[in-house]
Amino acid sequence: MRGLSLQAAPGIDWADVADWWAAWGTPISIVLIVIGAFLAYWIVKVVIGRVVHEVVTGVKRRADVADTEALSHSPLAQVRIVQRTRAMGSVLNTILAWVIAVFAAILVLGALGVNPGSLVALAGFLGAAAGVGAQGVIRDFLNGLFMVFEDQLGIGDVVDLGEASGVVESVGIRVTQVRDVNGTLWYVRNGEIVRVGNKSQGWARVLLDQAVPYDADVDAVEQRLLDVATRMSEEAEWTSRIIDKPETWGIESVSAEAVVLRLVVKTRASAKDDVARELRRRVKAGLDDLGVTLPSLQKVVVQGLDDTAKGRA
Template identity: 80%
Template sequence: MAESGQGGEGGGIDWAAFAEWWAAWGAPIGVLLTIIGAFIAYAIVKAVIGRVVHEVVTGVKRKADAADTEALSNSPLAQVRVVQRTRAIGSVLNTLAAWLIGAFALILILSILGVNPASLVAMAGFLGAAAGIGAQGVIKDFLNGLFMVFEDQLGIGDTVDLGEASGVVESVGIRVTQVRDVNGTLWYVRNGEIVRVGNESQGWARVVIDQAVPYESDIDAVTQRLLDVAVDMSEHPDWLGRIIDKPAVWGIESVSAEAVVIRLVVKTRASAKYDAARELRRRVKAGLDDLGVTLPSLQKIVVQGIEDGVA
């Protein structure tokens, strides 16, 4: 039986040979298995997060009876925000999971390679000190990114102004938020550098048109025509769901020797602001043409007010 235990004629396992083989190859195999396990764990976590995000988004679409996310623009704001915020949180959780799994795998690999626990603790203390000195920016990015998402400051698909970059949010990560501007440029903005967020996709928006007309024009007639044009547009079936309040003429914004500037405002859904502004300008132009009003040169117009230059 002793011979069997040593791998003799009995065909038993040669434990001594196995131990020798494991001593030579055990560490590399353990490292390889740890790396594979980390990738598998991340794939599983990512799939679970993706599934949860998909179920939430699908449930919102089903509840709103919408075929796609874009169609939710005509649904209550809360439903749109749930979709955008859920996707942003999913993006952040994926990144966080990758960091945590990677750190855990690194600790296992170091243990397999024979690094004792005391050394791991010392290394953790060293890394903590390094983080406190040299990685403050990363920590700031991390915390600011979490707060932005969980406070619903922005979400994937939102149109935002982050100061240095403005456009549509394409991705929200732990460290970087990706924003694509109107020219198609993709901006990578560090979360820690974002000190203000202007979100054009939350709540409602306002189309503001400062219309200049010649000084000699009948201001009452022009004002009434502008209001009529805006009201007709708001009552059109194509705009009933996107204009959410009655249009208004706020009055004369500025007066010069060449022109009088009249401010027309229309309250819309956030997602419809720019489309509504373009259509309203087209209708205003047609309405003024009907009155026979010839517009003055824009180079001579000076707009004065707290929202100077907004049109």
């Protein structure tokens, strides 16, 4: 039956078709492989993008907010879900792009007539070369994976990476992009990151070291600082940002010109700077009402304990 169907197709010279395929089959196969690789990557990218979009949309819907920035007013876990999902989506896009590229390269080599044994030998050679000459790239790759999957940082986090600090704009498989407060975009190799200070996870502390004249009533000033911070924490605008009762930690240092008192307020990580600025303004007004004249900063060096020296949770 198969022979009859071939004879029933008039005008087709199968010998010419075979010759044409012998001449052009390999280039056509390579082109089809490349097109297929690009199509596969496009499909993967669309699927990952759709999943990330659905996760972010679902979180925003549950938080009843219109944009991602407003999630800072919702529970921290929801913010972390958004940041981590976007970071993982970026990393997965890069990983799958490399996987598809390697697979397409193997198919192209197969179309060119390279036998499987040679492909295995080539893979071994490339592996040895990678082990010797691409150790940095492999270290970047592995460290980037661990940072994302361990949730050390995510897009939108404020981080300190040692040489660079600022807001994370992109987490790639090899490089993390951080924009600092001056607007400079830093490209930090993942393998060079030995520590990550994440200022967007959990909570933060506002430490206000206030210098007052040596002859001032320390107890009255300390009580005024606490009253100012407590009233602020009870206002509706700041209730969601300040997560614990303000405290005073007493005298941090004493000099001939001034006594330094420390006021401490525990806040959400994303609200620390806003709380600190408003608190300084209110403390200044509170001390003015108390009639306290602040000493000159040219004479006083405020040297309290380091942020972590107290060791308080």
